[in-house]
Amino acid sequence: MSNPFHIVASALEQRGRVRFFGSNQLRAACPVCGQRNTNTFSAKAGDTGAVLVKCWKSDCTPAQIADALGLEVTDLFPPREREAGKPARASRRVGMLPPMQALELIASEAFLVMVAAENLANGHALTDTDRQRLRDAVARIQYLTDEVRR
Helix, strand or coil: CCCHHHHHHHHHHHHCCEEECCCCEEEECCCCCCCCCCCCEEEEECCCCCEEEEECCCCCCHHHHHHHCCCCHHHHCCCCCCCCCCCCCCCCCCCCCCHHHHHHHHHHHHHHHHHHHHHHHCCCCCCHHHHHHHHHHHHHHHHHHHHHHC
8 A cells, every 4th residue: 555645746747847845745836726836735754653644735635635646535544553353433524613613614704705796797807816715715615514414
């Protein structure tokens, strides 16, 4: 079984140029937003065997990065070892936000969408930065929606 760093490295190599620094670190184009710039993404094998991923361009999340590479977030971590004779424990799902914080985030993102809609209705053009922020708002709302459905 390959370790998580090698899984990520192989997936990145299929997408383009990868620069390795030793046996446990690399730089490449971010699979989500980096296009061809090989300085937008780094990955490193952590002490626990998990691979640490970082987008330096747009702060893409590990979930977005894994998805863009055709991987699951669990592929970024080594498999858990079981004690002999004991059944495997079901993974405990940990939510990212308490419900009230999630609702506050949705309200904040919805307000941003409303302001952008008002600006458009009043003839103001949106900049590239504005459009990217709207895409981020929609992604956050969708992520929270998916969390609730689980």
